Amino acid sequence: MVDPERKNKNQKITIQQVAKEAGVSTGTVSRVLNKRPGVKSFTQQRVLEAMKRLNYLPDTAARELSLGKMATIGLNVGAGSRRLIPFFMLFLEHLTTHVQADGFRFREIPTGPHGLPEFLTDGLVLFGAHDDDPRISYLQDRNIPFVLVGRANGVRWVMPDDYDGGLQATRHLIRLGHREILHLSGLMNNQAFHDRYSGYLHALEESGVSPEKEYLLDGEFSSLGAYRAVRKAREGGLEFSAIFAASDEMAIGAIAALEDLGLDVPLDVSVVGFDDLPEIGENLTTIHQDIDRIAETAVILLKEAFEGAPVRHEVIPVQLIARSTTSRRR
Structure with missing residues (x-):
């Protein structure tokens, strides 16, 4: 009733x-x-x-009544976030599809020197959330509807369960008998990297493994950065039997470094990535995140903002996909 x-x-x-x-x-x-x-x-x-x-x-009519025209949704990438990476390009493809399917126009918005969008549209999707992100208060002050891919208090946001992904990846390696587990990450002011690292730490601590600071390496969120970091660590005498990389790109770079050092993956060192990007590593054990669902949810939340619905957020589940780059510790 x-x-x-x-x-x-x-x-x-x-x-x-x-x-x-x-x-x-x-x-x-x-x-x-x-x-x-x-x-x-x-x-x-x-x-x-x-x-x-x-x-x-229906929202099309509601948008036309409230905006007086077809709305334009903009995508803005936060300062310091890399755009020309496989993950972003895949997210952009899915977001564009959902925006246009819902009857919106779409534009990419460059980031200016102060970390703010260079121009504004009717609504924005903010990519690359980080600590003290100036875009949030900037848009709130101007009453511009937006959705954050990441998280922040009191705003609409969507994100994969990065913490649980870090937890699942590290637990998988621990179940295989690994205890000296290297973690390849990026800048810790990036929410995704921070949460994945927190999940990694939780898994170690619950298994009675003391985290060692030398096992946290800056892979610069790139294959080359990961390659250099892993090679330098191994040649410097750091011993480890497994690596959890916070992105598939870094995992591929780590594997290349290990192979160049004459080590077998997974017999000598097991490697887990994060993203499950197509064509990046078909044999890579990784954490799958549903990029299409993240993009779709971002558009849904922005439509709710246009309608004046209550602010809410959504965490998208992730899943471990075990393939051939992990095995039991020898």
């Missing part, structure tokens, strides 16, 4: 309310609204019936 007050045509009904009424996710409602495949017929009917009961105004 629908609350009669919610049928008031003057009351703005959001995609969240439709999802709750139908007993489905906001992503499912979005697919039904945009006539995208992947929704069973009986589920689609539930969504349509919920929309009818709530007198839901």
Whole structure:
């Protein structure tokens, strides 16, 4: 039974309310609204019936009424974040697809010298969250709707469960008998790297392994940086039987360094990456993150912002994919 007050045509009904009424996710409602495949017929009917009961105004009409034109969504990359990397290019591809499927225009927005977007659009997706990110207060002061790929208090955000990914990767290596586990990371003011490292530390501590600071290496979030760091560490006498790299790119660089040093992966050293990027390492044991779902959720959250829905966030689960770069410690 629908609350009669919610049928008031003057009351703005959001995609969240439709999802709750139908007993489905906001992503499912979005697919039904945009006539995208992947929704069973009986589920689609539930969504349509919920929309009818709530007198839901589809977002395209709502946007046109509130903005007076087709809205433009911008993507802005935070200062210090690399753009020309496989992960970002894949995220950009998925985001563009979802933005355009939902009837928005799309633009990339360069970052200026003070770490702020050089221009503004009707709504923004902020990529590359970091500590003291100036973009958040800048957009809040101007009442510009935005979604953060990362996290921050009091704003809409979406992110993969980086902490759990670090936990899963390190637990996997510990179950295989490894205790001297190197961690390749990037700058710790980057939320993703910080959370993955925190998961790594938790897994070590719960297994009674004391974290050693020399096992944390700066791989510069690149294959070359990881190659140099691993080679320098090994040639300097640092012994380890496994590596957890905070990205697939760094994992590939680490493997190249180990092989150039005459070591076998995984017989001498096991390696785990993070991302599960296509064509990067088909045989790589890694943490899979659903990049398409992250992009889709970012668009859903921004649509909710246009509709005036309550602020919320979403953490996207990750999954360990065990392949051929890890084995039991010899």
